[in-house]
Amino acid sequence: MKREFLNRGTITSQKFIQPRAIAVLGILAILSLSVISFSFVSRVFASPSVVATVPVGSQPEGVAYDSGKGEIFVANSYPGFSNIVSVISDITPNLVASINVGPLGRAPFGVAYDSGKGEVFVANSQSNNVSVISDATNGVLATVKVGSNPYGVAYDSAKGEVFVANYLSHDVSVISDATNAVVATVNVAIGAYDSASIAYDSDTGTIYVLNPTSNIATVISDTTNTVVATVNTGTNPRGVAYDRGKGEVFVANYGSSSVTVISDTTYAVLATIPVGIHPYGVEYDSGTGQVFVTNEGSNNVSVISDATNAVVATVTVGSSPHDLAYDSKKGWIFVANHNANTVSVISDGTLTPDFTISGNPTSQNTAPSVAVSSTITVTAVNSFTGTVAMSQNGGTSCSLSAPTVPLATNTPSGSVILTCNYTSVGTNSVTVTGTSSSLTHPVTVTFIVGGFTIDANPTSVGPLNVNQAGSSTITVAAVNGLTGIVDLTTSTAPSTGLTCTLTPSSVALGASSTSMLSCYGSTGTYTVTVTGARSSLSHSTTVTYNVGGMQDFTLSASPITVTATAGASASSTITVAAVNGFTGSVALAQNSGSTCSLSGTSIILSSTSTSDHVTLSCTYPTAGINAPTVTGTSGSLSHPATVTFKAQSSTPIGCGTGCTASITSDATISNVVSTSTTIRFTASGQSGTTAFANVTISKSSVPSLNALQVNLDGNPTTPSITSGSTDYFVYFTFPATSNPAPIEIRFAATPTPESTAPLIFGLPTSLLTGIVAAIAAIVSALIGLVYRTSKRKSKDETE
16 A cells, blocks of 8 residues: 655555644644754854875775774775775774785675674675674674675664665675674665665664665664665665764765655655765764765765755865765764775864873972973874974973974874972972964973971980990971982991991881981990981981990899709709999899708809809799799899799509509699599699699500590690500690699590599598498497407306
C-alpha cells in the first residue's frame, strides 16, 4: 500500500501517519518553531578555514575519527594497487602510521570507528570483506566476510554492531563487534557504492542507506534488522549524515548538486539546499551545529547551518574531495582529497588559534645571591603558528634566555629560561608575558629568598668528668620558607683536648631541624663554634664545655648473678675504680648479715692504684633467690652494687618399685609425697622472684609423655620436657611466694584414687588411715600382752 507523506515524493514504508496525527504534528511543529525563535541565541564562530594538509596514500576515500586515540583513519582506495589505511594524529596533525589490511588489490573504501571496542572497521571493496583494526596496536585483529563490493560502513553504538553497505549484492551486512561475525543480512533495493553512503541515527536506532540509482534512502531498524521506510531524495545520492542536534538526516545528491534534509521522526523532506558541484560526502559538526558537504566537482566544501538550512561558508580544499570526518576534540574537519592523495584539515572556527604560557616551577625557594631559574613554555592551541614575543618585569635582577618563541605546525611548543638572582631576603613575583598580535598571555613565577637561624641549647655544658660526654641540641630554623640542606661543622678553642661530633652533620630545612652536638675530653674550658652553611649563607652559634674537677669512683660486681648450691659458699668480685683522678678510702658494707661476708671492708685508691677489689662470699642453707647489696662510701659519695644469688638444692624421692626421681630447685621444697603415679610437694621462696623446678623421673615410670601433667597451686602449666638415656627431665618455672605453694606432677596415664585424694598433714587420706589402723593394732596387742603378763604374775603369787 502507498501513503502520501508531506514531502514531495512518494514513500513506501511500514510507518504510516493518519491525517489527524499529521494535523496535530503540524500544530506542534509550528509551536516548537515559535519557541525556538524566541529562545534561540545565534552562535557566532570564526569562518572555517584550512589549517593543514596531510599527505596520505593513493586515492583516499573513507575517513573516520577515533575519539579514544585522537587519530583519524583514512582508507586509500586505489583499485588493484592499494591495501593501506593511513593513520593521522590530530595533535600536529601528521601521518603517524600506515596499516596493511591484506594483499594488494583489496581497495579499502569505507571506514567506521567502534568507540565501544576501540576498533576500526574497514570495508575492502574488491575482496568482499571487512578488516577489523585495533587502535591500540594498529594491527588487524580479524577479517569478516560480507556481501559483494562493500563500500560504506556505519557503527551502531547502541547495539555494538557495524552495518556494511554491499553494492553488487544489494544488501547490508550486520556485524557483531563482540564476535566479529555477521549476525544478519538486510536486503535493500539498490546497493550503495560510496564510502559516505550509510549513517547511524542514534536517536531512533535506525540506519540510513543510500540507493544512488533509484534516488532513495532506505531506513533500517537496528532492532529488527528490517527495512522500515524508504525516502525519496535528489538525483544520485552519495553521502549521508545524521544531525543529532536537530534530529535530521542530510543527504548529498551528487547528480542534482543539492542536499536533502529529512526529519528522522516523520521521514518528511524538510528542505533541499543547493551546494557546490557534485556533492559527495556529508558530516555533522556538533560543535557548531553545521553540516559540512564535500563537492567533488568544485573542489570545495559547503558549510550549512542546521538552524537556517542555508550555506554559510565555502572552503576550498584539494582535488576531488570525497569523504570527511569531524574531530570533536579539536573542532576540525578532515577531508579526503581523492585525486590529490592528501587530507585537508579544516578548522570549524569554534576553536580560535591561540597559545598558552606556563612556568615550571612557578615558585622557587632560594638563598640570597644564588641564581635560580624557571622554564617558561609556550604551547600552540588550535593550530596556532607565529612568533610569540617574551618579556619579564623583574628588572635587572632577572633575564630571559631568548626574546621570542617561534611556533610552527611541526614545532607546536617552545620555551625560554627565566633566571633571577636576588641579594636580600624577601618574596619577589615576576610576570613573564607572551605576546603575538592581539593575543597576550602572562605567567607569574614567585621567587622566595630566605635564610636560616642557628641556636644551641644549652649554651654551656658541665662541669663534666674527664672523658665524660656532654651534649647540646643545635636547632636550625628556616626564614621565609627557605628550603635545602644546611651543612654543619665544628671548631674548638683551644683546638686540642676536646673531641666533638654532630649527629647528623647536615639537616634539611623545614619548620625546624635539629642536630646533636656531643663532646668529651680532658680537663679544661672549651668554646665550641657550630657553623651552618647553605650556598652563600653561613650562620654560627657557640657552646662552652667545662671538663674536669669532679672526682668520683665506680662500684661494680662480676658476676652480677651467681648460681650456687644450697649450703655451699659462692662468691662475686666487687671492684672499686677511680674516676677523674679520685684518691682516698672507700668503705664497703653488705646488708645480708652473717649469711654473707666481704674479704675486705675498705679499699684505698691512689694515683698509682686506681682500682681494687674484694670478694663477696655468701652461703645460703636452703634453696632460694637472694639479692645482697654492697655499698661503697667515701665522704658524700656513695654507690651500690647488687648481686643475685640463686641457691638451689636437689631432693631425691622414691616413687614406687623401680621408680627413681629427684627435684632440683632454687625454691625451698617441703612436704614431698610420692606414689607410683604422682609426686606432690610444696615450694616457697622470695616473693616477687621467679623460681624453677627440674624434676627427674625415670623413663620406666612414665608410660606416655602425654600423661605427664604439672599443676601449680591447682592450675595446669606446660613444662619443658627433655630426656636422657634413662630419665625424663621436667622443667618449669613459677612465681615464688613466702607461703608454700602446692605443686603436683602426674606421670601415670590413668590417675589412681590416691592421686585425687586430699592431703592431711601432707599425707593422702588412704595412707594416713592405714598408718592409724596399724598403730591401733600395735597398741591393742601391747595392752593384751600387759594384761596377760599381770594376770600370770598374780596367779604365781597366789600359789
